[in-house]
Amino acid sequence: TTLSQSPAFVSATPGDTVTISCKASQAIDDDVNWYRQKPGEPILFLIQEATTLAPGIPPRFTGSGYGTDFTLTIYDTESEDAGYYFCLQHDNFPYTFGQGTRLEIK
């Protein structure tokens, strides 16, 4: 299953709402997780099963979608939200990842 993630880059100012999309090449139920990667830090688990917030993640992060279209929305962005965001499909092996989105907070 191929995951097409967009955009590749997004720039936002604090307080903006940011939306990142992942589209699967075939239906994968809700078997999508979202993560954030920052240099020097462990990869952070954000969302599981498309919509469920991971423990400790603020509700500003929201996941939606089912089947082939999935979205990560970050409301009221903060400077600490900067990083590289990517989706993962775990519906079938081999698991696959989106190409990633770099979020810049100006």
Added chain:
Amino acid sequence: EVQLVESGGELVRPGGSLRLSCSASGFIFANYAMYWVRQAPGRALEFVSAISRTGDATYYADSMKGRSTVFRDDSKDTLYLHIGSLRPEDTAVYYCAKQTHRTGYYGFDYWGRGTLVTVS
């Protein structure tokens, strides 16, 4: 606190082999499927391998089939990945990751910080 610490990455000649390790703590290692994922410089993440919690089922990326083996030692809370016939395109940071759920196959909740493999 869950911790995953990878080791074993190094500079290797093409055609060589190495064994990566992932030492786990902070959870009951034997209860979870575990994974290897890699990220080449400037590239997206790529699934490498998975092993069931019992160790009797394994999965590999097509690029790794036939030249890699994933295994686990639950007595040592350690996950391993042996890779042979290394190629320059295997150059990447290799991460291990823990599955979210105790049963079935799901995504990951914890990742290690990775170990760098350079094939040159």
